[in-house]
Amino acid sequence: MRFEEEMRNILGADASLAPPGSPGGEELPASRPGASAPGDVPVYSISAVARMLDVPVATLRTWEDRYGQVVPARNASGHRLFTRSQVEQLRFVRAQMSQGASAADGHRLLAERVAGGGPLADSPPRPAPRLLIQLAEADPYAAEFEEYFLKTEGFEVEVTLTEDAAREAFAAAAPAVVIVEVLISGGTGLELCRFFRQQDGVAIVVVSAVEAMDAAIDAGADAFLRKPLDPLQLVSTVRDLLRSSALVAGRSRR
Amino acid sequence: MNDSRLSSGHQPLDEVLGGGLPGNGISIITGLPGSGKTIIAQQYAFRNARPDRPVVYFSTLSEPLEKIIRFGQTLEFFDAAAVGRSVFYEDLGQVASRDGLTGVGDHLASALKQRRPGLVIIDSFKALRALADDDAAFRAFLHQLAGRLTAFPAASLWVGEYEPGEAATAPEFAVADAIVDLTVVPLGQREKRFLHVRKLRGSGFLSGRHGYRLTHQGLRLFPRLADTPAADGYQLGGHRTTTGLPGLDAMLDGGLWPGSATLVTGPSGSGKTIMGLHFIYGGAAHGERGIIATFQENATQLNRTLSSLGWPAANPAVEIMYRSPVDIYIDEWVHELLESVERTQARRVVIDSLLDLQLASIEETRFREFMYSLAQRLSRQGITLLSTYETPGLPGDGRLPEFALSYLADNVITLAYHRDHGAMSRTLAVTKARASRHDAAIRPFIISADGISLNGGHPAPGRPDQS
Numbered sequence: 153m154r155f156e157e158e159m160r161n162i163l164g165a166d167a168s169l170a171p172p173g174s175p176g177g178e179e180l181p182a183s184r185p186g187a188s189a190p191g192d193v194p195v196y197s198i199s200a201v202a203r204m205l206d207v208p209v210a211t212l213r214t215w216e217d218r219y220g221q222v223v224p225a226r227n228a229s230g231h232r233l234f235t236r237s238q239v240e241q242l243r244f245v246r247a248q249m250s251q252g253a254s255a256a257d258g259h260r261l262l263a264e265r266v267a268g269g270g271p272l273a274d275s276p277p278r279p280a281p282r283l284l285i286q287l288a289e290a291d292p293y294a295a296e297f298e299e300y301f302l303k304t305e306g307f308e309v310e311v312t313l314t315e316d317a318a319r320e321a322f323a324a325a326a327p328a329v330v331i332v333e334v335l336i337s338g339g340t341g342l343e344l345c346r347f348f349r350q351q352d353g354v355a356i357v358v359v360s361a362v363e364a365m366d367a368a369i370d371a372g373a374d375a376f377l378r379k380p381l382d383p384l385q386l387v388s389t390v391r392d393l394l395r396s397s398a399l400v401a402g403r404s405r406r
Numbered sequence: 407m408n409d410s411r412l413s414s415g416h417q418p419l420d421e422v423l424g425g426g427l428p429g430n431g432i433s434i435i436t437g438l439p440g441s442g443k444t445i446i447a448q449q450y451a452f453r454n455a456r457p458d459r460p461v462v463y464f465s466t467l468s469e470p471l472e473k474i475i476r477f478g479q480t481l482e483f484f485d486a487a488a489v490g491r492s493v494f495y496e497d498l499g500q501v502a503s504r505d506g507l508t509g510v511g512d513h514l515a516s517a518l519k520q521r522r523p524g525l526v527i528i529d530s531f532k533a534l535r536a537l538a539d540d541d542a543a544f545r546a547f548l549h550q551l552a553g554r555l556t557a558f559p560a561a562s563l564w565v566g567e568y569e570p571g572e573a574a575t576a577p578e579f580a581v582a583d584a585i586v587d588l589t590v591v592p593l594g595q596r597e598k599r600f601l602h603v604r605k606l607r608g609s610g611f612l613s614g615r616h617g618y619r620l621t622h623q624g625l626r627l628f629p630r631l632a633d634t635p636a637a638d639g640y641q642l643g644g645h646r647t648t649t650g651l652p653g654l655d656a657m658l659d660g661g662l663w664p665g666s667a668t669l670v671t672g673p674s675g676s677g678k679t680i681m682g683l684h685f686i687y688g689g690a691a692h693g694e695r696g697i698i699a700t701f702q703e704n705a706t707q708l709n710r711t712l713s714s715l716g717w718p719a720a721n722p723a724v725e726i727m728y729r730s731p732v733d734i735y736i737d738e739w740v741h742e743l744l745e746s747v748e749r750t751q752a753r754r755v756v757i758d759s760l761l762d763l764q765l766a767s768i769e770e771t772r773f774r775e776f777m778y779s780l781a782q783r784l785s786r787q788g789i790t791l792l793s794t795y796e797t798p799g800l801p802g803d804g805r806l807p808e809f810a811l812s813y814l815a816d817n818v819i820t821l822a823y824h825r826d827h828g829a830m831s832r833t834l835a836v837t838k839a840r841a842s843r844h845d846a847a848i849r850p851f852i853i854s855a856d857g858i859s860l861n862g863g864h865p866a867p868g869r870p871d872q873s
Contacts, residue, residue, distance in 0.1 A: 293550075294557035300519050380430055380559040383522055 194225040194233035194365075195389060200355065200374035201234050204395050205246050212242070219259040227366045236385075239392055244272040284308045285390060286327035288318035288344060290335040294359075294379065298331065301383040302390065315340045319347070327354060329390050334360035334368070345371040355393035412525065412561045414446070415453035415483070418627040422601070422616055424609040428583045429561050431607065432552060434531070436568040437588030441599065442620045443565045444474060445481065446588070447527050449624040450563055452483045455492035459524030459560075462517055464498040467533040468567070471497040474529065482622050494521060498528070507537050507547040514551065518558050525561045531578065532566030545577050552581040573604060583607040589615070591768050596733055598768060601627060615768075617735035628737035633779040647790060650688020651681070653860030657836050657845035658817065664753070665788040666840070667781045667814060669760075671795045672821030677832060677853055678794035679703065681819070682756040683712065684857055685792045689754045690723035696754035698724065699743050701731040701762035715857050725750050731762040736776055739763070743780075747789065755784060759794040777814050816840040822848075834860065 202209045216223055216232075222241050224232040234242075244265065245258035253261065265272060285307045289295035292313060299309045310325055312318040315337035322330065330348050334341035341358065348356050349372030358368035361379040368376040375389050411426030412433075420426045427433045427450070437443045451461045465471040475495055478484045489495065496517065501509045517523070528534070538544035555562050564578065570589070573579045585604040590597050600615035618627045646661035649668075655661040662668060670678045679702060686696035703711065705728055709719040727746055729739055747755065757763070760777070767773035784791050793815075818838040824831045835848040851860045 291553070291557055293553040296515070296554070297519065297557055380557055382559050 192235050192237060193385070194227075194235050195375045195377065196234040196236075196239060196392070197369050197374055198224070198232045198234070200393060201239055201242065203353075203355075203374075204239060204392055205242055207242070207246060215242075215245070215255060215259070219256070221259050221263060227369060229366055229370065231366075231369050233365070233369070236388060236392065240272045241266070243395075282306060282308055283328040283394060284310060284325055286310045286312065286318070286321055286325070286330045288312050288315070288330055288332045288336050288341070290333040290337070290341070294333070294381070297383070298381065298386060301387055305387050305391075307390070315344055318344060322348065322351070322354075329355045329357065329393055331357045331359060331386075331390075332373075334358060334362065334364050342367055342371040345373050348372075355390075357389055357393070412450060413453055414449055414625075416449065416624060416627060418616075418629050419601075419625065422603060422612040422627060422629050423584070423586075424606060424611040427561060427563070427586075428607065428609075430556075430559055431583030432555060432562045432564065432581060433584035433586065434564045434566065434568075434579060434582045435586050435588065436566055436573065438569075438590065439567055441588035441590055442618075442625055443567070443588060444469075444477070444529055445620055446625050447529055447563055447565050448474075448478050448481060449483060450525065451493050451527060452485055452488060454525045454561075455485075455488045456524060457492045458522075460492045460494055460521055461525040461527065462494045462496060462521055462523045463527045463529065464496050464514070464517075466528065466530055467499045467502055467536070468530040471495055471499075480622065481624060483624055494523075502534065502537055507534065507543065510534060510537070511547060511550055511554075515554050518554065518560065523560050525563065526555070527563045527565065529565040530567060531564035532568055532576075535576075541577075548577055548581060579605075588618075593766075593768055598735065600768075601625075615772075617737050619735070619738075628735050628741060630737055631740050631776055631779045631783070633782045647694070648688050648692065649681075649792075650684030650686070651858055651860065653849070653851075654819070654834070654836075657847070657849070658839055659843045659845075662790055662817065663841065664790050665785040666816040667785065667791040667793070668817040668819065669793050669795055669815040670819045670821065671797045673798060673823060674796055676821035676823060677851070677858060678796070678821060679711070679758055680715075680853060680857055681821070682758050682792055682794060683715070683717070686724055686754055686756055687717050687721070689790075690721055693723070694753040695723045695750050696725070696756070697727055697743070697746050697750065697752045698756045698758065699727045699729075699739075700756075700758040701729055701734075702758050704728045714855065716855065725752070731766065734762075734766045736763050736766050736773075739766075740776070740780055744783065747784075747787075752789065754790050754792070757791070757793040759796055761796050774814070781814055817842075 196204075198209050198212055202212060222238050224234045224238060227233055241262055244262050245255070248258035248261050249255060285302050287295050287298055287309060289298065289311065290313070295311050295313065299311055302309045310321050310327065312321045313336070318330075318332075318336065332341045332345050332348070336344065341360070345356055345358055345368065348354055356373045357375045357377060358364065358371070358373040359377045359379055359381060360368075363378060365376045374393055377385060377389060410429030411420070411423075412429050413420050413426045435443050435446055447463070451463055455461045463474075465474055479486070498510055498513060501513045514526070518526070534547075535544055538547060564582070568576065570587075573585060579585060582605065584606045587602040587604050589600050589602060591600060599618050599620070601618050602615050603611045603613070612629055612632075614630045614632065616627055616630050618625050645664070647664050648655050648661045649658065670681050672678050682698065686698055689696050698708070700708065705726055708726060708728070712719045725746055727743060743755070746752070763776070764773050767776065781791060815838065817836065817840065820835045820837045822833050824833055832851050832853070833848045834851050836844045836846065849860050851858050
């Protein structure tokens with residue numbers, strides 16, 4: 153139950169994050185999906201990063217202000233958006249700290265590692281356990297590929313193609329991650345996202361062919377991916393969101 | 407990634423396509439056999455081959471895979487080391503004849519899953535239509551294939567020997583994001599190749615027909631020169647510059663305006679080429695570099711003419727660009743000319759003659775647009791142009807080519823022969839001079855060892871002298 157309390161704290165902190173329309177996007181490098189490598193695309197909300205790393209949102213913001221080393225981009229309404237490589241960098245800092253380093257030392261070591269071009273992860277990521285991923289897709293062809301790539305990585309996959317089927321399957325099977333297409337059932341994906349957000353600890357990835365990053369994050373998504381989905385990016389986003397063992401524990405409702 | 411473009415590796419082609427083919431879209435390349443469809447497809451294949459996002463090249467029922475590969479090896483960009491690593495060739499023909507369109511669709515889907523390609527090429531796509539029992543079955547196959555390709559982040563290139571006009575009726579053109587036509591146009595005894603972008607969703611492109619050649623480096627494209635009028639309009643420089651003939655300068659109220667275009671017309675042998683040489687060497691004597699772009703005389707012939715006039719053939723301020731008038735693409739030629747202009751910082755250009763360019767153009771309107779664009783390009787840079795144009799040699803036939811009267815020429819100088827008591831004599835007249843008071847007299851001249859010399863003159867009959 154300690155985890156769920158923390159979750160509530162995190163979500164509360166997230167809700168009071170930057171007020172809508174607050175400035176801050178202009179001076180930051182506005183890397184948008186489209187030009188960069190998958191690792192450089194801003195994908196994750198600060199609450200998703202907080203859960204992945206088990207670091208409170210307020211701490212992440214303090215680190216950003218104090219060390220200025222991992223600086224996320226901002227969306228139009230001022231919300232922070234982290235890239236995959238930024239999550240890796242913060243994970244590195246976290247690992248240094250768990251070995252007794254201070255946050256300042258952790259950032260200093262990160263700066264050295266980044267400047268030296270060395271790899272951030274010392275060991276390859278653990279193979280994902282057989283967790284359930286639910287697809288709430290609108291496009292059967294996209295669902296076919298998403299199912300295939302996630303299954304190849306060892307996940308269980310439940311495919312749903314309408315809003316009703318998605319709600320039903322979610323209630324029955326307790327997925328660890330839901331992937332929601334904005335256009336499901338004619339465009340109720342964001343509504344569905346808000347509904348899932350109210351449930352315990354499920355990670356939500358919103359996907360769409362239209363650039364709906366802001367709307368998705370506002371609706372409580374942990375990550376947004378633009379279609380067509382790159383197989384590697386899809387799989388690594390799901391893996392990242394599942395990396396926190398606390399999250400996995402939190403979703404074990406059975 | 408979503409709005410990315412697929413490069414051909416050949417910059418002019420990417421420019422014509424507004425940056426490249428759609429990186430996540432379906433593009434169709436059409437053309438009759440021999441137009442170079444497979445060459446262009448292989449060009450895209452090797453340019454975009456990456457081990458993590460490979461290219462899958464499917465042959466279908468029209469050409470054996472082995473033939474495509476064997477021919478591919480004659481192309482310089484073919485990289486044998488990439489085959490099997492980042493370029494995979496697969497034969498869809500067997501699947502197609504065994505399992506029909508359903509088998510083809512399933513095979514393509516599993517290739518997408520297993521290879522995770524960045525580019526899928528189907529050559530020939532048109533051949534797949536023969537596998538469908540009817541139109542409805544083919545449309546259903548297309549719908550499914552387009553759905554799968556859209557859901558996957560890969561570009562797709564469908565190559566087909568479609569007839570002109572099929573684009574309006576064949577259903578595959580409706581799902582395509584880009585359509586590029588390769589056409590072969592007969593011109594006299596020769597053929598000219600043109601590339602034409604028919605459709606490109608979500609992007610601008612250079613319209614019209616662009617000439618190309620097929621070489622061992624692949625398709626070499628010559629984007630159509632088509633300059634829009636300069637916003638600041640037409641500007642003539644402040645000080646007049648010499649024609650190289652003091653007598654003619656006097657007739658033109660002091661010479662030519664820098665950046666102006668002058669047309670010298672007359673029958674064969676009337677002295678047009680020599681007038682062009684006076685213009686270039688006269689300019690060189692005043693420190694203005696020049697280019698002689700000629701189809702008429704090669705370097706040897708030109709040197710002979712020059713030495714007979716006592717001008718040194720090797721003048722560092724003069725560059726001679728000779729091209730055979732046989733099999734030229736006007737846009738290839740003009741890009742070479744503009745490149746020479748930039749490299750040499752030339753202030754003067756002679757084109758000898760426009761007739762050669764006109765004959766190499768597939769249509770009159772294109773020739774006019776081309777000449778207009780070239781004149782604009784040079785004028786904007788203050789480069790003075792003198793072009794020759796051959797007219798029928800009938801004495802007294804003063805008719806000018808239609809374009810001479812238009813914006814293409816600021817000045818027109820007409821050379822003619824006259825029968826004078828049994829002997830031939832030559833005359834010169836300024837028949838048009840924009841923004842100049844000019845001497846409208848018809849003046850006799852002679853061509854001697856020193857070149858052209860103007861004698862006195864008599865006023866043009868029936869025309870008041872304007873000077």
